[in-house]
Amino acid sequence: DDIDLFLPVSNRTVTWYLCGPTVYDACHMGHARAYLTFDILRRLMEDYFHYNILYQVNITDVDDKIILRARQNKLFNEYKADAVSANDYKAVESYVAGAMGAMRNKLENKVTELEEPLPEGTPAKQIEKRSEALAEAKFKVEQFAEAEAGVKEATTIESILVPSRDAVAAQLDKEKGATVTDPKIFEDHARRFEREFHEDMASLGVREPDVVTRVTEYIPPIVEYIEGIVKNEYAYESNGSVYFDTNAFKGEGYDYRKLKPGTETSAEEMAEGEGALVGGSSEKKHPNDFALWKASKPGEPSWESPWGNGRPGWHIECSVMASDIIGENIDIHGGGVDLMFPHHDNEMAQAEAYHQCGQWVNYFFHAGHLHIKGLKMSKSLKNFITIRQALEEHSPRQLRLMFLMQPWDKPMNYSDQTVDDAKAKEKYFKNFFGAVKSVLRTDFVSERQGWTPADRSLREVLLKVQESVHASLCDNMKTYEAIQILVDLVQDCNKYLTAEDKPKNLLIKKVAIYVTKMLRVFGLIEGGDEIGFGESSSAGGSKEAVVGPFVDAFVEFREKVRTAAKSKSGPGEFLSHCDEVRDSTLANLGIRVEDSTETSMWKMDDPEVIRKEVEEKKQRAAEAASKKARAKVDRLEGDVTKAKNAATTPTEMFKTGSHADRWGSYDDNGKPTTTKDGEPLSKSQQKSMAKEQKNQEKAHAKLVKAAGEKGIDAYIADLEKEIEGLKINLV
Numbered sequence: 001d002d003i004d005l006f007l008p009v010s011n012r013t014v015t016w017y018l019c020g021p022t023v024y025d026a027c028h029m030g031h032a033r034a035y036l037t038f039d040i041l042r043r044l045m046e047d048y049f050h051y052n053i054l055y056q057v058n059i060t061d062v063d064d065k066i067i068l069r070a071r072q073n074k075l076f077n078e079y080k081a082d083a084v085s086a087n088d089y090k091a092v093e094s095y096v097a098g099a100m101g102a103m104r105n106k107l108e109n110k111v112t113e114l115e116e117p118l119p120e121g122t123p124a125k126q127i128e129k130r131s132e133a134l135a136e137a138k139f140k141v142e143q144f145a146e147a148e149a150g151v152k153e154a155t156t157i158e159s160i161l162v163p164s165r166d167a168v169a170a171q172l173d174k175e176k177g178a179t180v181t182d183p184k185i186f187e188d189h190a191r192r193f194e195r196e197f198h199e200d201m202a203s204l205g206v207r208e209p210d211v212v213t214r215v216t217e218y219i220p221p222i223v224e225y226i227e228g229i230v231k232n233e234y235a236y237e238s239n240g241s242v243y244f245d246t247n248a249f250k251g252e253g254y255d256y257r258k259l260k261p262g263t264e265t266s267a268e269e270m271a272e273g274e275g276a277l278v279g280g281s282s283e284k285k286h287p288n289d290f291a292l293w294k295a296s297k298p299g300e301p302s303w304e305s306p307w308g309n310g311r312p313g314w315h316i317e318c319s320v321m322a323s324d325i326i327g328e329n330i331d332i333h334g335g336g337v338d339l340m341f342p343h344h345d346n347e348m349a350q351a352e353a354y355h356q357c358g359q360w361v362n363y364f365f366h367a368g369h370l371h372i373k374g375l376k377m378s379k380s381l382k383n384f385i386t387i388r389q390a391l392e393e394h395s396p397r398q399l400r401l402m403f404l405m406q407p408w409d410k411p412m413n414y415s416d417q418t419v420d421d422a423k424a425k426e427k428y429f430k431n432f433f434g435a436v437k438s439v440l441r442t443d444f445v446s447e448r449q450g451w452t453p454a455d456r457s458l459r460e461v462l463l464k465v466q467e468s469v470h471a472s473l474c475d476n477m478k479t480y481e482a483i484q485i486l487v488d489l490v491q492d493c494n495k496y497l498t499a500e501d502k503p504k505n506l507l508i509k510k511v512a513i514y515v516t517k518m519l520r521v522f523g524l525i526e527g528g529d530e531i532g533f534g535e536s537s538s539a540g541g542s543k544e545a546v547v548g549p550f551v552d553a554f555v556e557f558r559e560k561v562r563t564a565a566k567s568k569s570g571p572g573e574f575l576s577h578c579d580e581v582r583d584s585t586l587a588n589l590g591i592r593v594e595d596s597t598e599t600s601m602w603k604m605d606d607p608e609v610i611r612k613e614v615e616e617k618k619q620r621a622a623e624a625a626s627k628k629a630r631a632k633v634d635r636l637e638g639d640v641t642k643a644k645n646a647a648t649t650p651t652e653m654f655k656t657g658s659h660a661d662r663w664g665s666y667d668d669n670g671k672p673t674t675t676k677d678g679e680p681l682s683k684s685q686q687k688s689m690a691k692e693q694k695n696q697e698k699a700h701a702k703l704v705k706a707a708g709e710k711g712i713d714a715y716i717a718d719l720e721k722e723i724e725g726l727k728i729n730l731v
């Protein structure tokens with residue numbers, strides 16, 4: 001079939017030159033299509049096919065568009081400031097009227113010019129282009145009527161200068177453009193949009209080039225290169241400019257217009273290649289000859305050269321900078337499809353004329369056009385969308401996925417539908433990863449191992465998918481096919497995950513890792529371009545891997561609190577869960593919770609350190625509790641002795657225990673009156689006994705009261721039981 005084999009010049013090294021932006025305005029979605037497309041192709045070559053890539057991008061920072069834009073901005077801002085301070089509305093109104101009239105003439109002349117019939121035998125493609133250009137020119141005239149209406153309504157200097165801005169700027173440039181001579185004005189304008197370009201690429205997640213080259217830093221090599229082409233007799237000087245001699249080049253047998261064969265160059269194509277500030281074609285030997293060096297007119301930046309002061313033509317910069325960094329033979333040259341001719345054909349002709357080789361570039365990658373809702377994007381059509389505007393509505397991943405879902409080298413339509421398709425696919429992948437992760441949180445070791453028929457068939461599906469994705473990427477990097485194959489794989493996985501049999505963690509993980517790897521290769525998953533080992537080997541990984549254990553702890557705690565609340569538990573149970581979270585769950589996660597009366601603080605620390613602290617705290621608390629318990633046992637044992645003593649009634653106290661068989665007779669209160677031998681007791685003896693009995697009376701009454709209804713024996717038995725209980729916990 002018609003597939004070309006890709007063969008780099010040198011083994012696995014691939015040199016790649018990409019035409020970068022002309023930095024005169026904000027980047028729009030057309031730029032996003034081109035640069036995201038090349039980023040995707042480059043990532044595939046670098047991260048999937050594993051070529052060693054040298055990727056060069058240039059910055060065109062001197063160009064007719066930059067010169068005009070910078071000059072007009074400066075002149076308009078100065079005019080406005082002067083007009084506001086002079087405050088002469090009539091004068092401004094009259095100047096605006098003149099500028100608007102000139103602009104209307106110019107726009108109408110363009111329509112008349114495009115209405116001229118094309119000569120017979122003009123190719124259909126050119127006729128089509130002409131009618132598109134005519135429609136646009138007519139549309140611009142319609143748009144201009146709106147500006148004219150705005151001018152009519154205006155009543156102040158500020159308000160009249162809004163709708164008339166473009167016309168006034170053009171008029172001022174015509175009158176005074178030649179007076180702008182400070183090169184810094186052009187440089188500042190270009191630098192501002194160069195920085196914006198890099199910022200926009202970073203927000204889109206476009207990998208940085210390996211080398212960036214700026215035209216203004218390459219002027220001497222450009223002059224030398226042009227001298228080389230002149231020396232080889234493929235270019236000639238005319239009126240201070242140098243032109244490429246297309247007939248001389250072809251006359252020597254070189255193949256000119258390799259990319260877009262044909263001999264007729266339309267006026268539009270020629271004008272686009274040469275720029276708005278180019279001199280008349282009377283300087284050229286043939287109308288298709290193009291400028292390598294342009295004599296600078298007043299009001300244009302210029303550099304010295306053997307042909308007088310001037311500046312480089314557009315195409316020559318790429319030939320020189322790519323030859324300088326990469327050399328005489330380039331593997332891949334990229335750019336938007338609109339650059340195919342004249343830019344790329346002319347670049348190649350120049351380089352081949354300089355190096356005197358037959359083929360300077362081996363492969364051209366041309367990213368397809370982007371249409372906005374079916375129309376060409378242009379400021380006059382009011383469907384101009386900057387990258388920044390697009391990123392306000394959609395994420396960089398959604399935009400990238402949208403481009404991945406299109407053939408990269410075909411025209412595509414940017415519409416709500418295409419973005420919504422991308423968003424739906426993104427969500428589909430996201431749900432899949434979520435479902436897999438939830439399965440992977442379970443403990444696979446506790447599950448049945450091996451493979452069921454369902455497992456075997458999922459593995460077969462994966463193998464087939466890997467092969468077809470590879471085939472699609474080998475075939476002109478058909479990412480739209482690869483994405484669809486991955487979507488189908490996810491669909492199979494979803495069935496597998498919801499089937500009756502429990503999914504196998506190891507298998508589904510393998511599939512999910514493969515899908516992730518491919519999405520990362522496409523640039524849909526951030527990361528992969530970091531330098532070094534990462535922040536910390538344990539804290540690294542995804543957000544989910546980091547927060548997972550904490551979320552688990554929280555969910556588990558919540559579960560316990562809910563259960564306790566449902567079973568109407570007392571505060572003790574809630575507090576015990578709180579202690580458990582502090583002393584165990586969070587401690588093991590390396591979080592130290594410090595309680596105080598007001599609020600609790602937390603700090604991160606080594607889990608080992610916190611666990612030790614908790615252990616020590618527990619030990620101290622146990623020791624204190626044990627000390628307290630021992631003191632209580634001692635006290636209770638005293639109480640028991642006392643109670644046993646107080647248990648004897650006062651009337652019986654001299655008849656039992658140590659008093660038994662000691663006394664001969666007693667009085668009514670049970671106090672002894674004589675000894676066993678019949679001897680009466682002395683007065684002091686009786687007094688002492690009466691006192692003893694009184695004390696016993698008090699102690700006994702107290703005991704009776706303390707014992708209450710259960711009685712003295714039971715009371716003492718309870719005390720003894722309590723002592724036994726406490727003693728068990730005393731070590």
Ligand SMILES: [Zn+2]
Nearest residue numbers: 019020318343
């Ligand atoms: Zn280029």
